[in-house]
Amino acid sequence: MKVRLTIYLTMCILALLTVSCGADHYMKKGEKFLAIGEYYDAAAEFKTAYNKTPTKERAKRGQRARKLAYCYDRINSTAKAIAAYRNVIRYKQDSIDTHLSLARMLMKAGSYKEAAKEYQLVLDTLPDNQQAMTGLLSAQTAQEEKDAGSRYIVKKVDIFNSRRADYSPMLFGDEYDQLYFTSTRNEAEGDELSGITGTKAGDIFYSQKDETGKWQRPETIESGLNSEYDEGACCFSPDQRMMYLTQCTTDPNYPRYATIVTSNRSDAAWSKPTPLEISSDTLSSYAHPAVSPDGLWLYFTSDMPGGKGGYDIWRIRLTSAGLGGAENLGEPINTEGDEMFPTFRPNGDLYFSSNGHKGLGGLDIYIATVDPKTHKFKIEHPGYPLNSQADDFGMTFEGPHNRGFFSSNRGDARGWDHIYSFEKPEIIQTVKGWVYEMEGYELPDALVYMVGSDGTNLKLNVKGDGSFTQVIQPGVDYIMLATCKGFLNHKEELRVEPVQESKEYVLQFPLASIRVPVLIDNIFYDFDKYTLRPESVTALDELVKLLNENPNVTIELSAHCDYKGSSEYNKTLSQKRAEAVVNYLIEHGIARDRLSPVGYGKEKPKTIRKKLTEKYPWLKEGDVLTEDFIKKLDPEKQEICNQLNRRTEFIVLRITYGMYDEKGNLKNPPKAQEQTNEDINEEELYFEFE
Template sequence: MTKPHYISSLCFLLIALAVLTSCGAERNMKKGEKYLALGEYFDAANEFKQAYQKIPPKQRDKRGVAAGKMALCYDKSLQTAKGIAAYRNVIRYNQAKTQDHLSLAQLLMKNGSYKEAAAEFQLVLDSMPDNVLARKGLESSKDAPTIKEQGSRYTVKKMDIFNSRRAEYSPMLFGDEFDQLYFTSTRNEAQGDELSGITGTKPADVFFSEKDDKGKWSKPEPVNGGLNTAYDEGVCCFSPDGREMYLTQCATDPSYPRYAQIVKSNRSDAAWSKASEVKLSNDTLSSFAHPAISPDGEWLYFVSDMPGGKGGLDIWRVRLTAGGFGGVENLGEPVNTPGDEMFPTFRPNGDLYFSSNGHKGLGGLDIYIAKIGKDHKYHLSHPGYPLNSQGDDFGMTFEGPHNQGFFSSNRGDGRGWDHIYSFYNPEIVQTVKGWVYEMDGYELPAAEVYVVGDDGTNEKLSVRSDGSFTKVLNEGVTYLFLATCKGFLNHKEEVRALTNPKESRDTTLQFALANISAPTLIDNIFYDFDKATLRDSSKTALDQLVTLLNENPNVTIELSAHTDYKGSEAYNERLSQRRAESVVNYLIEHGIAADRLTPVGYGKLKPKTVKKKLTEKYPFLKEGDVLTEEFIKALKDEKKQEICNQLNRRTEFMVLRTTYGLFDEQGKLKKQPKKKTEGSKKDLQEDGYSIIFD
């Protein structure tokens, strides 16, 4: 072969290779665009990277475009270091737009490169002086080193028991004792066989861990019962009563973008059901994610990019009603910004915690606290370092009223994986822990507790499945708590929070509610032997009955006394009648109107019927047993016989009416209902009678 022919053949080969390479790059670019449109950023980044590598260095424009696409996908898939390198290539090939400089600056903040980030933010402001995100970013880059140096009272610790080599995030404590932790994870134990095109890992599932009596957490396991699927599930929250779980689900569709949606699962027999969609809007082109229920159970907060927001992802809310969902509303400023606001959650005291990259911070997503002020507006604060870091910090959950719990962060992880951390802030907290239950019975989870404070507090508290509730108190405020439940009498308690307390203080309140339709035992009533004289040791229980009758002024009762089977029927009736009258006389002496009280001595005519609660103390008894003379004598054990006789020797009351004093002789209401007014007064109605208290 002559030299000219050799040169000609070589040129042809090089041209052919260039054409083939160019075609390959175009194919990769097209595949990358398809993945990008579907939101599958991990797969898209790989395609754009291959295209970039195939494009000859001399084709600077094309290389710059491919680098820009690659950088965007690395940014979205939390690969910070790769994203920074890609954006630098976009700049090197003179293809950078203002948005690229802004995105590079934000990634440099996540990398802790504050001086370099400041230079990029300044470049953006030079061409766009009104860019809010660049202005906030420049302030952040200048102040971040000082904020980190100052620190805070928070301490954080990485929780290795919960973490794997993949991502774990958005922990959420559950249970009356906060001894269960639910969280999202992409670890290998998650369902599904294919890797996610978004993250390059298994699709996320919801996992949980339990704490034993010694405080040790168990190895996390996936939630069973049909909650998890081959799709992405995660970022869950719970209704105040613990019966419903709201979470985010992102189903796969090869033809459409991945729009996140909120779904709901119900708890039955300690298992979570398969989730069903929660339809918050007719908008089918926006994402709905990151649900959070307000402590009073009246609002569902969530994140969406629907039209009408401030830009990026915003926090919205919708009212929860018995008939469904109300209209959605944007939280607006100062919470939402042109950036992204995500992962809302609540501390039990009502403070809203969320994460944002649009406010002044340390880099990435920072956690912010939004408190409602006396002007009924949100006021924001930044909890500082080390709760916040240069990475993404988000997904708070609180262990009761105290400022401790868990959150998630990708700080210090070179691959950008999120992990779960504990946090603790030793602040002084005053709380009330209350229990609502039936007198001589079990807890009342259907009860409602109203609280009014002389600082203007006026709210309804949710009661958990064990009948308990918790309220964080403000210093120096006097609170009135009223527990109500349909079919039961009300009960109220008053508590005053200390001013300038030196340490945390927990106050325990018991709300024992009397059943309106069944006899209620008055425990610890004692008489002299064979007499109707009340012993001094009875006064505590009787004073409590006085309080109950004063709290329920529209109630009349029958006050009954009972004896065991020993002695004649006539004698027992006379003795029990005198004893019932002794109790009534005590109540009258302490201000209870005589016409509200009816004393009756039943003697041995009404032996006690055993309730389930009593069987826990006396296992030889069964629910429904009637302690008749025949039943007692059939017991071979004399001690058991004496226990039954003691149970029969009792004093009880039964509600007769709930309308005392409400109507005049013509049957008309004596007082018309008062109009609701602003202030500390609360007007409640329950079972036909009204209580107004200051």
């Protein structure tokens, strides 16, 4: 019996040693994965190690449960994280951080009463703990706030979503008809599964609206933008020519740090990303880029030194010479928790997500607006259902309207994110302007200076199609001055009246070139006479307005005829017609010495510009409508060319009229509305309201 008992005890000890050694092996593997941020793979190893650890080794089980809980926490496995944190407490290996983390997970699960108990337990030990104080207040009020709700309407958008994670949507295009977002769906690049999430590495996908306005099934981007690594959380520069996105490369020997990269758009394709060096610090993460509406600042998320705690929101100046220095947004935006996923509404409001402010659980969306009196940020929580007990983040807006898309992992037991639409019904008035060259195309390099009688003073960049959209307020008078290098300015005024429903005003800003002749359309004379017909008044008054808006400009006003008739007759008639226009301008307040009337007769036939070839495809850019050229055409086309030759136009001679005194010294700087395009600079402009 003694021999058998000895053998049995020896076998039991060997078995225990084998189990213990096996658990240690899995712990070591888990630690390696954890060191490089591969939480999913680390959790699998820690779970095996925990299960192989004998129940009698309570301290080890508690310590291993803590590792497991941390990994579950990072991969949004809320229910598993809660169970693991409770095991840490059960085996008495807990700390203040354990109870804070458990409370956060209970908030994400909507277990507000249990979360409150955990926060209170922390406060009983550390009554000044800010995270616990904020968390307890959240737990005590969350259900009431959810019950109160808000005017937001939220819907899950199935067309965008897959069986994996889909998040950080971003609208693109002048008509907001493309949606870019991040997804770990099966169509993503690469074959390996991520050690962080257990899914494929994230890629940027996009969806397009069809001609009926219906969103199409998402597609991959084949231009080299995506790689086998993680790409995600993108945004665009105001001119939509550059994409900023987050990339996280893989190195089996080093931790995974997120970086921000850029991609340029050319011929409707995105280039391979290039790194954006925000700092020489290579041991911090830089993620979730957002460009301010004026294009002057890049906002991002980082855990770099100098923050408030966890991840903070920072910003860095974007200049033509490169990046400026990074600065932390500080309080009240950043907290001891995590602030992430900054984005902007076009009106300048900053939206971000945080788990450090009072909320409903997980990451909640907050709105930061600047108080006009104190010039400091004030924070607003938009409530339920935009926010939920889960993670809510990654907003994008459809122009000035309070509608668009965001991402959330609400209702997904695996913690995967999905894309939702949102809308908050409201009355919005906007102005949409189009800046383009007279007889030409849009001017994407133009700027629009906008001032209002309420103190508004803005400098607006136009989009690639020459358009801009801006929210305006009822009861306010606005003046908008469009400028572009090489062109005369154009000014429009707008009075905004109160309305009962949303309204958009549309304004045109045709800019006259200072380098090529500009056609004055719709100028009419009686046949074979130089008398201006009454229907010419509209066009002539627009010319008066243009010259008043650009008082430092002198022009040559020219009239032209077709090839019919003698040269002497045509030249005389065209000279008198040019003088008739000049006389009208003088009668309406334009100084005579700013105007030079010239009749060219048929000496300067029209040269065709590209824009005109769209209307007349049988003409080519650069064609000169000489008599020989015209006579080779059929009769109908001959008459069209003759009409094009019979024209009145002007060309800018000087842009410094009245700016210098007799000694050649610059006079007092002109008022903003009197400046020529060449005098506009980066300073703020002010207009006088009559």
